[in-house]
Amino acid sequence: MSDKRWELLQYPAEKDPNRWRAKIKADESELSSVLDKLSVNKSRPFLVEDGKYEFGFYIYMAGSEEIKAVREALEKKFGEGIFVEPKQEEKLSEELEGLAAGIDKATNSQPSKAPAAPAPEPAPAAQPKSDYGFEDLELNPRYTFKDFIIGPNNRFTAAAAQAVADNPGKIYNPFFIYSGVGLGKTHMMHAVGHYVRKKNPNLRILYVTTEKFMGEVIDSIRKGSLQQMREHYRKVDLLLVDDIQFLVESESTQEEFFHTFNILHQNGKQIIVTSDRPPKQLTTLEDRLRSRFEWGLIADIKSPNLETRVAILKQKGELDHLTLNDNILLYIASKLKSNIRELEGFLKRINAYASLTHQEVNLDLVKVLMSDLLPPEEMAEPVPASLKTELPPPPISFPQEQPKPIQPAQPAPEKTAAPAAEAAPAPSLAHAIPIAEEPPVQASAPASAVPPVTVHKPEPVKEAPQIKIPVFQPPKPQPDAQDANLKPIEVVFFYPETKEAELSKVKEHFKEVIKKHKLKFKLVSVFEQSFSLTEKVNYAQFPELCKNIKISIAVVLGPPPESNIESEEFANLLATIMDDEKLSLQLIPWAELNKDYRYLNLSLDITLLKNTSPDI
Template identity: 50%
Template sequence: MADYNGIAQLNPKYTFDEFIVGANNNFVQAAAFAVARHPGKKYNPLFIYGGVGLGKTHIMHAIGNYIKVQNPLVKISYITTEKFISEVIEAVKNGNISEFRSHYRTLDLLLVDDVQFLSQGESIQEEFFHTFNILHDSGKQIVLTSDKPPKKLSGIEERLQSRFEWGLIADIKPADLETRIAILKKKANEDNIQVSEKLLLYIATNLKSNIRELEGFLKRLNVYSSMENTSINIELVQTLIGELMPDEKTEASAAAGSSPAAAGISVSQPSFIEEQPESGVSSSQSGQQESTPVPTQIASPGVTAPAETAVALQPKASDAIGNLRPVNAAFFYPEGCEKEFQKMKAQFREVILKNKFKFYLESVFEKDYCHTKKVNTFMLAELCKTNKVNIAIILLPPPNTASDENFENNLFEAFESNELSAEIIPYTDLNKQYKYLNILLDITMFIY
């Protein structure tokens, strides 16, 4: 039986106070705050659209958190569209559709992320249509997010599109330079990262895509500097930006007509491993952290983990990687891409040793997926939860072969909603070692 405790899914960190307001999002913030102060009366529904990582989910959670503080007894549910679809299917399969409807149709506030994915089936849209009507007719607040405005949602019934337009449509744009600098300053202060304003300006000037990229880059800087026990300087910033965008010149470098190395700046590669203890001294005696145990795999339908593949990343006794700490991970790859998958694992191994990381990836299980059909990304996340694995690494399908163009976004939504970490390797980046390096840095931040 499904647990419809949607309130528990609100992220307490996502509040209006934590939302950086700029020219790109001030209209969205004002509309969201008006809805939070007067739910069901101002703009209903509030439809927010924009690209990935721009703050749509943050502002949605902020509405829920604000209303909850004002009225602790209010019934709130935040849910991704993928999760909503999964719950509908489960309710029908288990004969619990009445319980499902009773939950969603008696809410005071319904927050639904990524409604563009409702295009997956008519029966799902039918269920959502009636839920929407009942809540709206009862004066209950509905907030929706999407990557496109209602009129551009392909595969969504016209009657739903029109209802999405009943209230207010607000778009959230990429942050301008001033806002990006403000975001970096706030994040640096929160995490106690010592970085000069000139460097923050440099970072904000060169990284423009979204908020997640900015915050993630700042975390990487912090990991590098702390492991090297050195301050954050321009050489380190330029090196990491170069690895993030290897085919592009930073604006500062382009203006100078050369890269940092060409200008005579020596950029050292940060080290990720302490000196190994001398013979006869155990890692625990030398103060190093002991290896974490590998959880016992619980059998799941449709998942096989033969011994020869499940330990494919485990080191041999004579291997230099054998002295490192194991980090458990799950691996997913497209059907028919076994050779490419083995190449991906070899690349991880090479980058780990080359950059002297303190850990290696221990494969708990490996599973292929059929990319020519719709992939249930929530099932992949559930497999990881069942096997007690917090980190999943997914090889994406070859270009123009996936049936679902939103597969990557679906992956992130499914894993984030389950509080798991998902790292992806695009098929076209199999041989680009900077991709593996960035993923290993992410994992470093995750485990330490």
């Protein structure tokens, strides 16, 4: 195996389950010759420090044809290498499974091949580093029962979680929690873990996301340490698995999780699983695994009602040292209804905005921020009656009586011309058609009517220039002077080809939002690059250009609806690529091109990024 100069393995990410990773033992010229021939979505090469290979790169959204092309290119250049197909992973898993005879039937079997870690169990005061090289995840210290707000939407699930924490492995096993995004299922899972650890510190507690579990299975197969991984998972007392819905993408990891589930359940160990949907709706999950999730208790968490949202806001505000009065809390809770994460995010934005602009947090400020974050149609929704203020009725006017008393009594000798008072309000326009309306009036006063005609002709000409009163005084020099005092933040703008006009709109929106909210920076465009709207977008150009010119923030305008590019796939794939390269992606979906709240969100994100990363 030491003679192999390359390896190609599936390496899924949360937003790209079809990501692969290639590692190569070669010099830079050999690497470039291979990469130049590959027409797949790939990352820029990175250094590998494992002693076996020099360089690596990712292949994104890879189908069978793309992987076949990469494999053929590597074999042609470097000869035979290490390649494990997803189906081969399952076969290898079964072969290694045979080494532990009857592992899915035994209730307390220890594999004969690995006696290095038998019965004695350590007492982990903190989450340890696993014995096969992977770092275990920590429980979030803020996710406890004490900090969990109970309302009608989650009362049953909270009571069941408390019962499981009091008697792990004895009732409700497995405990399956499902809900939409940001409603507290992960919080409740961590709360059980904290409670069990405090009650019995000697129990082994393991929290893992499904994405991490999948990555460990694949890496363990590659390294030949699958048996050690099994032992690590199957000797825990409480297994917490988050977002099990992501397991549907891989058959080999489903197989591995199935056997782990069986061993733990037969040994009376507690299993808690979270998902964004109930087991019956995990249609691509194997039936045998889905049915096991239904052995225990299935509980859901619904969206919180108004009172619960207010209580959550009050508690989160106290934790963040942000004091808001009840009217503000009620207003926020009445507008943001979807999930708790949205409430937390808005509180953080209020706090960041107030600290950056040194403004007092009041209801008016909250309304301004809310109007930028929510679409206009949602802002138009009625707020609770307790927030409505009664305005005095408007004064009643009587327009019919006002035109009559025009005070025509002052010019006493011209009482006969009283009917002509209606023509008096338009003397400045009399030079246009003065003679058409004057003759009827002159018939009743022939002698006195002639002088006014000669007087009216010059006067309108003299007063005509007064129509040009609107004096235009552009206040543009002042913003320029203010811009000089703002801290410049360099960014790269990417936009769809032929959409230069929309790019100009993007930059104008940023300027307006930054000025309106008195933020202390300005965006400086270092480079502007268009991207093709063909079905095969060159995603590698985004991080490549940023790296070459040493800019870490990319502002990207998403593809328009008339293109053949799926906007969600574009966003997920680009986010994965930029994250791999440690670059900040600020994406503007085409549908939100004219939405001020999107630009405020991105501006505040850039502000926080600037404050936490001084090198930007």
